[in-house]
Amino acid sequence: MTMNTDLVVLGGGPGGYVAAIRAAQLGMQVVLVEKAKVGGICLHKGCIPTKSLLHSGETLRLMQSAATFGGIIEGKVGIDFAKIQARKATVVDQLYRGVQGLMKKNKITVLNGTGAVLGPSIFSPVSGTVSVTFDDKSKEDVMIVPKHVIIATGSSPKTLPSLPIDEKMILTSNGMLELTALPKKVAIIGGGVIGVEWASLLNDFGVDVTIVEFLDQLVINESQTIARELQKQLENRGIHIQLGAKVEQATIKNKQVALTIAEQSDPLIVDKVMVAIGRQPNVEGIGLQNTSIKYSAKGITHNAFYQTTEDHIYAIGDVIDTLQLAHVAMKEGIIAVEHMAGLPVAPLNYNDVPRCTYTDPEIASVGYTSSNYPQDRDVKIGRFNFNANAKAIILGDTAGFVEVLRDVITDDIIGVSIIGAHATDMIAEMSDAMYLDASATEIGDAVHPHPSLSEAIQEATLDTHKIAIHK
Structure with a gap:
């Protein structure tokens, strides 16, 4: 069967389905091809289920600390892991049904199959026809001839030769989410x-966790000050951390895994190994070799508006070499669609994009950090600790701080890092401030509610001028 359409989106993750919706809003006829479930890895095997587990762990920890707040719990707080997993499934299903509803509302045709881009053929004189095959062999293959294509095929977990994945003993996050015990x-x-x-949430569930990191710092994209604070807080919770450690071999024996680590005489014996060394773009098996599109192991080559070297074919999300974040993929999808529609659109400034880590304590940052700002700029760094913030003291959660970077010449805020309770919500104020080009003086002058965690942002910003009130 052959069909014509305005746009084919390959991949139904956050970038793909948002691009499809925006295109439909602009009057385009859209076909979205997804081999698994609309919502992609983020909804079904990544962001959402992981955050559900993290919140279950946070709730358990709060219950265990009830006595601090005057609560009385008789006996030990237990864990029903089956209920935790069931709640995770309920959260995912509700959001999945919501995305499915949006596809119907916007009259987007969804094909649950595997798509591949074809080169010039009898269907079209240029590359871009998409062939869709189905697991159900009784279904006829579909050839879609679109005016434009967006490739949003996402990414997959990386591994190492010394850590062969079986999703039983040596697992990725995919396998970890399916644990029954x-x-x-x-x-x-x-x-x-x-x-x-994952270390944070497993620790909340009572699991003995060891992080083995090859580099000399956790969360390498954050500042050294943030990384040191995170390491301190995780170790205070009982999580073991080995930095500068290289895994040489993994041996499975007697339902356990023995990890041989360089320059350590004794192996590390554990019940499960989780491999979390990053993700790689899904560029194979989608027909790129049939086109003149340039790509490598790092992803598909594109311009500022996500056009590939074949300008009617765009690529967004984890399949390109930008920040691997769901909200980034969503924005890239919107920019790509508006560009192909001929609307005036500005390229995305990745320096204004917030980055979030949902550990306890949470981490959130935007712009430069105190470890990577340009050394040719005159920068003042302001800092305010949560242990001097009234709301943090009320919450009983005073770990962490806010760090603000101010350009002395322009008074621009060029970076903010937060580690502490609700950091991932608080960062929105400062990412908006940077997007709107607010000055440090303006943020410092703006009235913030009291008591609130946001006051720490105001104080840190004032501290860049050495006029913080409560420091």
């Missing part, structure tokens, strides 16, 4: 965002 001891290979989030 909690292991006693887990080693997490990789101290990036995924690794530290």
